[in-house]
Amino acid sequence: MPPDPPKLDDWFAGLGDDFLGRVPSGSLRAGMVDGWRLRWRERQLELQVDGDFPFSAARVYLNGYTRAQAQPHIEKNGKLCLGGKPVPGDCIATVRRALSEAFRLLGENETKLHDDDFREDFGLYWLNWSTKTDLIAEVLPGPEGTTRCRLVRAVQTKNQVFVLPTKADAARFWTNRTGSAPKWPKTTALIPIDPLPAPDRYPDTAADLWALVAVRSRHGTDLLARLVDNDPKEAFVVLAGRAPSGREHYAAVRLRRPLDRAGLPVKKRVLRQGLESAEDPLRTLFSRFRVERLATHRLDAASSRLPEGVQRQMAAVRVIIVGCGALGSGVARMLAQAGAEHLVLVDPDSLGWENIRRHELGASFVGHGKAKSLAAAIRAALPMIGFVEGHQKTFATFAREYPAVVEEADLIVSCTGDWAADASVEHTLARLKCRASVIYGWMEAHALASHAVLLGSQGARLSDGFDEHGNPRLPVVVDGKPPPPECAGASTTFGAVELAHAQALVVRVAVDALRGLEAPPAWHSWIADAVAFKEAEASVTSGWAAVRGQPGDMGGLFVGDWSFS
Structure with a gap:
């Protein structure tokens, strides 16, 4: 327990109707030992502390936070990204500092002051809202970067998929890493989009992905169509774009066939059923795949300080x-x-x-x-x-x-x-x-x-x-x-x-x-x-x-x- 919790209880009680009580022990976030709930402009916040408090900073969370309500500098679990340090040994001063920063951030978000951050730190937001946690995409963009749509190659392990510019690059990378050449590098679509989307526009379905690419890329849907034309059981797409500062970002998506009642990928015949009468057969085919947003990192993230x-x-x-x-x-x-x-x-x-x-x-x-x-x-x-x-x-x-x-x-x-x-x-x-x-x-x-x-x-x-x-x-x-x-x-x-x-x-x-x-x-x-x-x-x-x-x-x-x- 943090020191002197009665003093903090009294301080929170002094907030009047905006204080909503203590956080039940079963509702505390991982690593937290105590917490308090309060209201701010019709929103419910939680301030929680760990066992090192007040020699560690207090954390502030926005309850009921969803991707549809995504705001800059707020993580998937509702945690506000605050830069304030603790006031060592002073519980109330540390809490005051955390809440002051939290109120300022939420107020600035209401004015959309930080909305460009969705594009500037796109890679971090995508990572935060990825839907697949046991498969990580590692991307090496190559010299062409985000300049044009193109087919690249991917090699895969159980928990990682490595996306590289060419088949030769994929073969060299895999041989260097494992001592043997890859058997089947996967053809993968790399599609630049502009502008990079905010979290509420991240694709949940293949239809969402097609619509996003159709509006924000040049000829990107041609690559999507080529990718599924041979009915793969699995394929990958990498979305690419530039932040306002010029930083390049990459975000990977895995496409998989839908499952039958036995939990197995459907057969090609079932996947293509009824396409002959569809207005846009390839778009319809693409929309039948399942989509998973993958946590994505850059293989060249450790590039040196050199320009x-x-x-x-x-x-x-x-x-x-x-x-x-x-x-x-x-x-x-x-x-x-x-x-x-x-x-x-x-x-x-x-x-x-x-x-x-x-x-x-x-x-x-x-x-x-x-x-x-x-x-x-x-x-x-x-x-x-x-x-x-x-x-x-x-x-x-x-x-x-x-x-x-x-x-x-x-x-x-x-x-x-x-x-x-x-x-x-x-x-x-x-x-x-x-x-x-x-x-x-x-x-x-x-x-x-x-x-x-x-x-x-x-x-x-x-x-x-x-x-x-x-x-x-x-x-x-x-x-x-x-x-x-x-x-x-x-x-x-x-x-x-x-x-x-x-x-x-x-x-x-x-x-x-x-x-x-x-x-x-x-x-x-x-x-x-x-x-x-x-x-x-x-x-x-x-x-x-x-x-x-x-x-x-x-x-x-x-x-x-x-x-x-």
């Missing part, structure tokens, strides 16, 4: 990542998550137990090739991605076998962590006269400093910054605890936390280079804080401090040219 045009640009680039160890594996995954759709991963090594606390792959991949396993993991995690392929070989070997792939690349990212391997990458690219820019990423001892160097096909070279033994000409870190005395590097002196800065550094330079915001030669460095240096018993070299300045206690980012005099 839409830049996202398309990122999707078109071709990136080769050399080295899929601790640094390269994170770079590959982050680039994929940032929207890069075409990745080639190259690494000759297999995953070891020493890798798993800092590698994108875990124990189940130990003993397997890093590049191929990482490619499979990215495809499974991001099944809508265009192309990710792994090759278990050195970059020099890969370039000899696939020179055209190297020549067509827009960017090459080398994260081998080994001077000789990076030198081989540079030599191979020079031999092929590759025009792509290259980013070399690496970390110094204990991951106290990480670097990303962007170089073009002409001008500065990676070797400019190293002597003939592979020692950097301008290192950051000096001294420090020695690594364990062992062969083959069976353990490492850094983990995932230290690695995160290095991964983000390389990816940021890569994305900016692909966007044209960073030009070669460029050298970005991230230096750890003073505590990390102290724990590693290391310090910043005098040469770095003289040229780039002594880092502050918090470390940070340093940016300069890749030049040495």
